[in-house]
Amino acid sequence: MDLQTFWFLLIAVLFIGYFFLEGFDFGVGILMPFVSRDEVDRRVTINTIGPFWDANEVWLITAGGAMFAAFPHWYATMFSGFYLPLLLILLALIVRAVGFEFRSKMKEKWWRSTADHFIFWGSALPAFLWGVALTNIVIGLPIGSDMNFVGSLGALLNPYALLGGTASLVMFTLHGAIFLSLRTTDDLKERVERVARLLWVPAGVVLLGFAVLGYRHTVLFEGLGLVPGTLPMIAIVSFIAVLVFMQIKKFGWAFAATGATIVFGTMVIFQGMYPIVMPSSISSDYHLTVYNASSSDLTLTIMSVLALIFVPIILAYQGWSYWVFRERVTRDAITRS
Amino acid sequence: MEALELARWQFGITTVYHFIFVPLTLGLSVLVAILQSFYYRTGDLHYKRLTKYFGKLFVIIFTLGIVTGIVQEFQFGMNWSEYSRFVGDIFGIPLAIEALTAFFIESTFLGLWIFGWTRLPKAIHLACIWLVAIASNLSAIWILMANSWMQVPVGYHLVNGRAELTDFVAILLNERLLVQMPHVILGGFITGGMFVLALSAWMILRKKQPEIFLKSAKIALVFTAVASLLTATTGHDQAQDTVQSQPMKMAAMEGLWETEQPASFSLFAIIDQEERTSRREIRLPYMLSVLSHNNLTSEVRGMNDIQAEMVEKHGPGDYLPPVAIIYWSFRIMVGLGVLFIAVAFWGLWLWWRGKLQEHAFYLKTTMVMLFLTFVANTAGWIVAEMGRQPWVVYELLLTADGVSPSVFESSIWISMTAFTLVYGILAVAAFYLIWHFGRQGAPEEEEGVEKNLHTY
Numbered sequence: 001m002d003l004q005t006f007w008f009l010l011i012a013v014l015f016i017g018y019f020f021l022e023g024f025d026f027g028v029g030i031l032m033p034f035v036s037r038d039e040v041d042r043r044v045t046i047n048t049i050g051p052f053w054d055a056n057e058v059w060l061i062t063a064g065g066a067m068f069a070a071f072p073h074w075y076a077t078m079f080s081g082f083y084l085p086l087l088l089i090l091l092a093l094i095v096r097a098v099g100f101e102f103r104s105k106m107k108e109k110w111w112r113s114t115a116d117h118f119i120f121w122g123s124a125l126p127a128f129l130w131g132v133a134l135t136n137i138v139i140g141l142p143i144g145s146d147m148n149f150v151g152s153l154g155a156l157l158n159p160y161a162l163l164g165g166t167a168s169l170v171m172f173t174l175h176g177a178i179f180l181s182l183r184t185t186d187d188l189k190e191r192v193e194r195v196a197r198l199l200w201v202p203a204g205v206v207l208l209g210f211a212v213l214g215y216r217h218t219v220l221f222e223g224l225g226l227v228p229g230t231l232p233m234i235a236i237v238s239f240i241a242v243l244v245f246m247q248i249k250k251f252g253w254a255f256a257a258t259g260a261t262i263v264f265g266t267m268v269i270f271q272g273m274y275p276i277v278m279p280s281s282i283s284s285d286y287h288l289t290v291y292n293a294s295s296s297d298l299t300l301t302i303m304s305v306l307a308l309i310f311v312p313i314i315l316a317y318q319g320w321s322y323w324v325f326r327e328r329v330t331r332d333a334i335t336r337s
Numbered sequence: 338m339e340a341l342e343l344a345r346w347q348f349g350i351t352t353v354y355h356f357i358f359v360p361l362t363l364g365l366s367v368l369v370a371i372l373q374s375f376y377y378r379t380g381d382l383h384y385k386r387l388t389k390y391f392g393k394l395f396v397i398i399f400t401l402g403i404v405t406g407i408v409q410e411f412q413f414g415m416n417w418s419e420y421s422r423f424v425g426d427i428f429g430i431p432l433a434i435e436a437l438t439a440f441f442i443e444s445t446f447l448g449l450w451i452f453g454w455t456r457l458p459k460a461i462h463l464a465c466i467w468l469v470a471i472a473s474n475l476s477a478i479w480i481l482m483a484n485s486w487m488q489v490p491v492g493y494h495l496v497n498g499r500a501e502l503t504d505f506v507a508i509l510l511n512e513r514l515l516v517q518m519p520h521v522i523l524g525g526f527i528t529g530g531m532f533v534l535a536l537s538a539w540m541i542l543r544k545k546q547p548e549i550f551l552k553s554a555k556i557a558l559v560f561t562a563v564a565s566l567l568t569a570t571t572g573h574d575q576a577q578d579t580v581q582s583q584p585m586k587m588a589a590m591e592g593l594w595e596t597e598q599p600a601s602f603s604l605f606a607i608i609d610q611e612e613r614t615s616r617r618e619i620r621l622p623y624m625l626s627v628l629s630h631n632n633l634t635s636e637v638r639g640m641n642d643i644q645a646e647m648v649e650k651h652g653p654g655d656y657l658p659p660v661a662i663i664y665w666s667f668r669i670m671v672g673l674g675v676l677f678i679a680v681a682f683w684g685l686w687l688w689w690r691g692k693l694q695e696h697a698f699y700l701k702t703t704m705v706m707l708f709l710t711f712v713a714n715t716a717g718w719i720v721a722e723m724g725r726q727p728w729v730v731y732e733l734l735l736t737a738d739g740v741s742p743s744v745f746e747s748s749i750w751i752s753m754t755a756f757t758l759v760y761g762i763l764a765v766a767a768f769y770l771i772w773h774f775g776r777q778g779a780p781e782e783e784e785g786v787e788k789n790l791h792t793y
Binding site: 047054055061062065067069072073075077079081086091093094095097098101103104148149150298302307314317318 | 396400401404407410411414415416419422425428429430434435437440441445446447449452456457502505741742748752755756759763766773
């Protein structure tokens with residue numbers, strides 16, 4: 001495997017890790033206003049992701065930094081091309097973090113409800129917009145000979161991309177609902193379990209529509225014919241498994257299954273694109289590939305050594321932090337503090 | 338305004354705002370860790386209360402540093418895509434390492450620290466805050482490595498109009514990094530020190546738990562005194578490096594139009610950039626030679642000579658930065674630096690005389706100093722960044738050539754307005770929260786009962 005391919009894989013891993021991890025905390029943020037009956041419920045809901053959401057977000061920051069270093073052209077084309085959607089994502093992530101950290105600092109009702117709005121919109125917007133962005137990349141953007149985006153905002157808001165956004169939004173919400181069922185107790189737990197079951201059917205419809213239209217609008221399934229291939233099959237099977245596990249009340253397994261749907265669904269996208277990273281809808285001569293968008297071999301080698309040292313260490317201590325905070329969050333614990 | 342001007346304004350606004358919180362984080366994280374270490378060693382509940390008091394304020398400040406930092410990372414690609422293409426091979430490495438080695442540690446262990454009071458053994462809990470403090474400062478080092486390369490590019494060769502890495506060690510050991518990094522980090526330590534000192538002073542003045550806050554005031558005084566002295570000496574090193582590596586910046590810092598030998602230091606001048614002269618000057622003879630080369634006789638080159646040389650090297654153009662802004666920012670930074678040293682040692686003297694808690698005028702002075710640390714930090718960055726103009730990478734890439742060609746003016750107007758508005762609201766909210774929690778004083782702590790720093 002050449003270095004370019006290795007870094008393509010690593011960036012795919014970072015984005016997949018980001019969608020898996022921040023996916024459930026986006027979901028929790030989206031569900032918070034709907035599953036909570038009172039202030040204590042809201043605080044329980046937020047505390048389920050309290051020690052984690054910030055570290056989950058670092059996966060995105062790392063993916064951004066790694067793209068900048070390993071594929072500067074990919075980074076430059078994507079971030080300047082998606083200027084306004086990215087602005088929205090950034091603003092959303094800002095108000096979200098502030099919503100989390102500042103919410104509990106004041107008792108006034110208006111303060112807390114403002115924070116709740118920040119948390120909801122700060123979770124829902126990125127959950128939707130990452131789907132839009134990823135779908136647009138797969139469809140291909142008007143990219144010119146100088147590697148720059150030459151389209152308009154309207155080009156990004158095409159119906160298929162909006163469906164992609166809806167798919168990521170419902171999938172993250174479902175993932176979050178199942179996460180919540182693992183971290184809460186009593187009434188709240190029963191409510192989120194019900195929500196999770198209710199969400200499965202609409203999520204299935206949207207995902208199915210997204211996949212079927214994917215055959216027509218994208219290059220992902222070219223050459224596959226009617227047989228979807230291994231990775232898409234795992235994604236489909238794991239999505240069905242979500243319902244089965246929920247029915248037999250194995251929510252831990254159901255969480256692993258929504259996670260697998262997100263992981264393998266995203267893998268389908270990355271694998272289907274390779275070696276292209278940003279297809280140009282103008283001409284195949286203008287595609288950005290892992291080869292013409294990458295840094296020098298020296299840079300990639302240095303980064304590879306660093307990644308191989310640090311990624312396992314990071315996984316170890318992040319895993320440890322989930323272990324430290326493994327207990328469910330109860331109403332008691334919240335009212336006592 | 339054109340897209341270039343707008344993009345520059347946006348970068349300036351978002352960077353200066355980000356750099357209100359960063360230096361505070363650098364210093365305050367270390368001080369919170371020190372306070373908790375005192376608690377760990379002595380078991381004195383006063384230190385625990387102080388740890389939680391400043392810890393709570395630290396979390397508010399840290400949050401704003403993080404969210405504004407994400408904007409910085411993506412802004413390179415959004416507004417400066419051609420710059421990103423040009424430098425990615427080199428500049429991206431420290432950014433990626435920063436995320437891998439610093440951000441993950443900061444975010445994970447801050448979560449563990451905030452929620453870990455009730456769950457972790459004391460020693461491991463203390464280690465968490467030290468890891469946060471170390472990682473915060475480490476993250477500053479990686480960013481400064483990236484910035485130093487823009488100031489003094491090393492270890493590269495140009496391939497197809499892009500800078501490609503040839504020598505990673507040269508970038509790690511960039512002479513610019515070695516002089517700039519200690520100066521910026523110590524400046525952050527002064528900021529954190531003044532923050533703890535000023536808030537302690539505020540409490541002592543209000544007679545709110547003065548016996549507790551006298552302890553934090555003393556720790557902050559020692560911390561600030563050491564940091565402010567070292568900031569001055571490292572600033573001197575940095576100035577000497579600037580004479581060698583970026584003579585135009587040094588000449589602008591001095592408003593020096595013609596080459597001088599021996600060179601005099603300018604105390605006051607009205608800069609007229611159009612006429613290329615400095616009016617009503619007050620100059621100290623020999624002092625610039627001392628500042629630049631540590632002797633009385635050396636030559637320091639003026640802007641007119643350097644401009645002529647740059648035209649010869651890079652073709653026709655105006656290679657002067659905005660001189661008046663740099664000249665005065667430099668004076669503000671140095672003047673305030675001297676003031677911080679004086680205030681810190683005045684405080685130590687009052688402490689030695691046992692009068693620290695009674696001297697209302699001194700206590701009030703420290704609160705003004707806290708505000709001035711932000712002015713000094715901002716002035717420092719203006720000198721460093723505007724002094725490099727019109728280059729974005731010194732003598733390699735003009736700022737005008739780094740901007741994104743595909744982004745419309747209207748988009749930048751929207752983003753600049755949005756950032757300014759949101760940042761403004763956040764500033765008000767953060768200031769209010771700091772004031773609100775600052776006033777309350779250190780929280781009650783009972784022996785043997787553990788509560789987390791906060792729950793959401």
